[in-house]
């Protein structure tokens with residue numbers, strides 16, 4: 001039995017069986033669908049991208065994997081070098097892992113151990129945002145605050161060392177003045193909170209967070225697993241406000257194979273350098289730096305650099321705004337648009353019941369959750385295909 005994600009297996013409907021995928025399309029036996037969610041926001045260049053596929057094939061002919069314990073290889077070295085050039089500031093120290101959740105765990109471990117290594121043992125609190133999502137492992141669930149994941153509180157009680165604040169500057173300032181002595185790090189999904197409901201907020205909040213983190217010596221972590229590689233309209237939100245640690249996943253490999261990376265700045269990295277082995281970062285996922293994944297990631301970043309992607313995303317945003325300009329419905333609470341993301345939040349989740357099947361018939365794959373009907377399209381989508389995604393959404397409300 002395949003145990004599917006986020007599903008009540010007793011009542012789950014049959015999943016669509018995909019037999020091929022290319023460009024923005026996924027294919028079932030009977031239908032051709034535009035994937036409006038890019039396989040959980042990762043397939044930014046579309047499916048079966050020839051450059052990425054060839055990079056994986058060529059590497060597979062040499063070797064698919066060797067561990068990074070005591071070994072290294074060209075794909076991981078090239079990817080590290082590329083990330084060092086590509087990422088802003090001194091975000092130069094790459095720790096690879098196999099998924100976004102693990103990469104967030106690594107970021108939190110880095111931050112917590114950074115202060116342990118310095119002998120400052122009072123800094124035990126981590127701060128995050130309300131409605132945050134940072135992954136499904138235990139520490140990431142604590143840093144997060146997603147409605148779906150609150151069972152953790154019932155399972156083993158609330159962690160008093162995890163604090164959550166809303167995205168307003170007053171709450172931010174209050175939290176810093178109240179907790180700064182014990183505060184270790186502040187972790188956020190910058191500008192766009194994804195799985196918590198595609199919530200968007202202002203850059204001024206992050207600028208103020210950077211100032212307060214500097215003032216009180218708190219590490220700032222940007223979880224750009226979802227926002228990285230253009231989703232907000234910026235390459236990285238870290239281009240606007242520089243964090244101490246950035247986490248990348250999802251689109252890192254263009255969605256062709258799972259991989260993630262936690263990248264620290266020099267200050268954090270230097271906090272682990274010592275003659276004592278006790279100060280080392282004790283982490284090592286079996287498949288970190290996988291050679292196929294690194295080759296795919298390298299190809300994906302090269303595509304991003306060569307392909308004028310920020311222009312593509314700007315165009316997607318402009319078309320999105322145009323298509324929703326005069327659209328409203330009494331069941332819709334808010335329409336939010338940022339870069340390559342659009343979200344219709346409804347008042348009542350039952351409004352969206354049946355949308356997936358409706359969209360399937362129209363040739364669009366969509367996966368609304370809770371009160372959120374959204375799109376996170378591959379950036380290579382054509383205007384006609386994009387309009388079709390939004391027309392399908394609008395038609396649902398006009399039936």
Ligand SMILES: *Cc1c(COP(=O)(O)O)cnc(C)c1O
Pocket residue numbers: 099100101102104133134135136189194195223224225226227249250
């Ligand atoms: C998806 C996501 C994660 C978790 O990544 P996985 O690869 O699914 O473990 C973490 N943070 C954010 C912001 C995400 O969107």
